[in-house]
Amino acid sequence: MEGSALAVSLLEIVELPGGEFVLRRAGASGEVLVEIRFSPESREYLSDAGLEVAKAMIEAGIQLAASMAGGEAELEFIGERDTSGRVLH
Numbered sequence: 001m002e003g004s005a006l007a008v009s010l011l012e013i014v015e016l017p018g019g020e021f022v023l024r025r026a027g028a029s030g031e032v033l034v035e036i037r038f039s040p041e042s043r044e045y046l047s048d049a050g051l052e053v054a055k056a057m058i059e060a061g062i063q064l065a066a067s068m069a070g071g072e073a074e075l076e077f078i079g080e081r082d083t084s085g086r087v088l089h
Contacts, residue, residue, distance in 0.1 A: 010025065010026035010027075011023055011024065011025060011026060011033070012024060012025075012026045012027075013051070013054060013055055013058060015050070015051055015054075019037075019038070019043060019050070020035055020036065020037045021035070021036040021037075021050070021051065021054035022034065022035050022036075023035075023058050034058055034061070036054045036057060036058070038050060038053075
C-alpha cells in the first residue's frame with residue numbers, strides 16, 4: 001500500500017518450566033499477552049501434544065479477533081527450542 005507502513009510484530013509461544021504456555025513478543029521477557037494453563041489431568045491426557053493444542057487455541061483466537069476487526073491474520077509458526085523452555089515462533 002502506498003503511503004502506509006505495515007507494522008509487524010513477531011510473537012512466540014513459549015512453554016515455561018511449570019508447563020504453562022505463554023504468548024509474548026519474540027525475544028522479550030516482558031509482558032505475557034496470553035497464558036494457557038492445563039490442569040494436571042489435561043496434561044496427562046494431552047501427553048506431548050500440549051504445545052500443539054496451545055498453538056491451535058492461540059491461532060484460532062488471533063484469527064477470530066482479526067475477522068471481527070474486518071481483517072485477516074496471516075500466521076506462520078516455526079518450532080524451535082531454547083534454554084528457557086520450548087518456543088514456537
